[in-house]
Amino acid sequence: MLCWNAGTAVKMDIDENRFEGMLAGKTVILTVTASISLYRMPDLVRDLRREGARVIVGMSKEAASMISPTIFQWASENDVVTAVGGNIEHISLFIGHAGDTALLICPASHNTVGKIANGISDDVPSLFFSFAIGNGNPVCICPAMHEGMMVNPINHRNLQALEDAGVQIIPPRISEEKAKISENDLIIDHVCRLFHGKTLRGKSVLIIRGKREEMIDPVRAVSNLSSGFTLSWFAMNAFKLGAASIVMIGHTEYRVPEYAEYIHAVKMEEFEAEVDSILSKRNFDVVINCASLSDFIVKEEVREPRCRETKAPTINP
Numbered sequence: 001m002l003c004w005n006a007g008t009a010v011k012m013d014i015d016e017n018r019f020e021g022m023l024a025g026k027t028v029i030l031t032v033t034a035s036i037s038l039y040r041m042p043d044l045v046r047d048l049r050r051e052g053a054r055v056i057v058g059m060s061k062e063a064a065s066m067i068s069p070t071i072f073q074w075a076s077e078n079d080v081v082t083a084v085g086g087n088i089e090h091i092s093l094f095i096g097h098a099g100d101t102a103l104l105i106c107p108a109s110h111n112t113v114g115k116i117a118n119g120i121s122d123d124v125p126s127l128f129f130s131f132a133i134g135n136g137n138p139v140c141i142c143p144a145m146h147e148g149m150m151v152n153p154i155n156h157r158n159l160q161a162l163e164d165a166g167v168q169i170i171p172p173r174i175s176e177e178k179a180k181i182s183e184n185d186l187i188i189d190h191v192c193r194l195f196h197g198k199t200l201r202g203k204s205v206l207i208i209r210g211k212r213e214e215m216i217d218p219v220r221a222v223s224n225l226s227s228g229f230t231l232s233w234f235a236m237n238a239f240k241l242g243a244a245s246i247v248m249i250g251h252t253e254y255r256v257p258e259y260a261e262y263i264h265a266v267k268m269e270e271f272e273a274e275v276d277s278i279l280s281k282r283n284f285d286v287v288i289n290c291a292s293l294s295d296f297i298v299k300e301e302v303r304e305p306r307c308r309e310t311k312a313p314t315i316n317p
Contacts, residue, residue, distance in 0.1 A: 018185060022192045022240060024052030027101040029093055029132070031125035032072075034062035035107035035144045037181050041067075044106065045075040047184045048191070056081070056093060058124040060112075081124055090127040098136040102194045103128055106170075107144035107181050110155055116141075117158035133165060138194035140168035142181045150179035168194060171258070186258065189239055197242030203285040205238040207231055208275060210250025210291060211266065228252025234288055235260045247284075249274050250291055 028048050032041050041057075048055050057072040058081040069080040081089045094101055105112065105125055112125055121130040133139055141162065149155060150172065163169055170190045172179035181187070209231035232254040238246050239259050246260040249271065256262045263278070265271045271291060 019047075019050045019052075020237075021052040022196065023048065023188075025100060026053050026195055027093075027097065028053045028055050028191060029058060029101060029103045029128060030055055030076075031058040031060075031103065031105050031128050032063045033060045033105070033107060033109045033112045033125055034066060035109050037107045037144045038063060038067050040181070040184075041106070042071050042075040044184050044187060045072065047188060049076070051188055051192070053191075054078070058082075058089070058128055060123045060125055084124060084127055090124070090131050093128070094132050094135050094137050100195075102138040102140070102191060103132040104140055104142070104187075104191060105129065106142035106187065108141040110143075110145040110149045110152075113141070113143060113155060113158050113162070117161045133167070138168070139166070140170055140190050140194055142170045142187060143172050143179060144181045145179050147174055147177045147179050150174075182258075185255070189236060189257065189259075192240040193242060196240055199241040200238060200244075200286070201242040202244050203242070204245040204247075204283070205235075205243045205286045206247045206249070206278065206284040206288070207234045207238070208249045208271070208287075208289040208291050209234065210252055226251075227254065229254050230290060232256065238286070243286075247278060247282075249278070 030041070030045060030048070032038055045055050045057065055076040056078045057069075057076050059069055059072070061082070064082050069082055072080045081093075084090050094103070105116075105128075108125075114120075115122070115126045116129045119130070121127045129139065143150060143159065145155075159169055168190055170182050170187055172181055173183075174180075210228040211226035228251050231248055231250050231252045235246050235248050235257055239257060246257075247263065248256070248260050249263045249265055251264060251266050252262075263274050265274050
């Protein structure tokens, strides 16, 4: 991918750590409805494919009037379904593939949520849903609407009915009085969970990871170069594998997933206090401890900077 900067082409590499191929051999049927967030969907298609998925896009008539189906044909490298015809696409795309084909409705408008929750099937997304949910295909939806519509008690009831039917709801981000669809990486985490969620279903996971810092004075410390990537990676994959609760203790410079509880710790006493506290209150099925603890402890932390001192700090192994 190229990014032009002051007339010079700069190569921008895709973050390979973000994709793990967990959707290899899987098909994701992405159906889109009329929402301004449609502009993000071609990128989502590409990211789903980077994760290994085969992607087929279905569009409501209103969505097709907002963004050309050709764009989705380019992004997915598959024909786009804009109307159900003699090939009965709402059946043929799903039947016989309950274990390896999932339906993702993203964005799911207030109107679409209401229709699929109440058995109305009058366009491509709702027709696809009506068969997929009955055929046993995993289904998840990404609601997108104004905040007032999202908290509408009728919409809440409809979402609850869908969740009770086994539909996975990807929580929106509330911003500027709007319920906006989540970021692509979070959506992909949920899609992976559709296929792999039985492994740790119902389990609670505690992950202890990250660098340790032993302060010499207020501006200097004995530390290491751990970025905390492994902490975020374990949390992300625990969710993909179906963990019901995830607690992260430590330090990370990477995204803290919204589905995980994050407790920051860098000093040894912080690690000890937080781990002891959480274990005294809760039980965990899985505990992963791979913190990058320091080999040394500063004998005495000085409250003032040692900028003008030549004396070396005393450290103990």
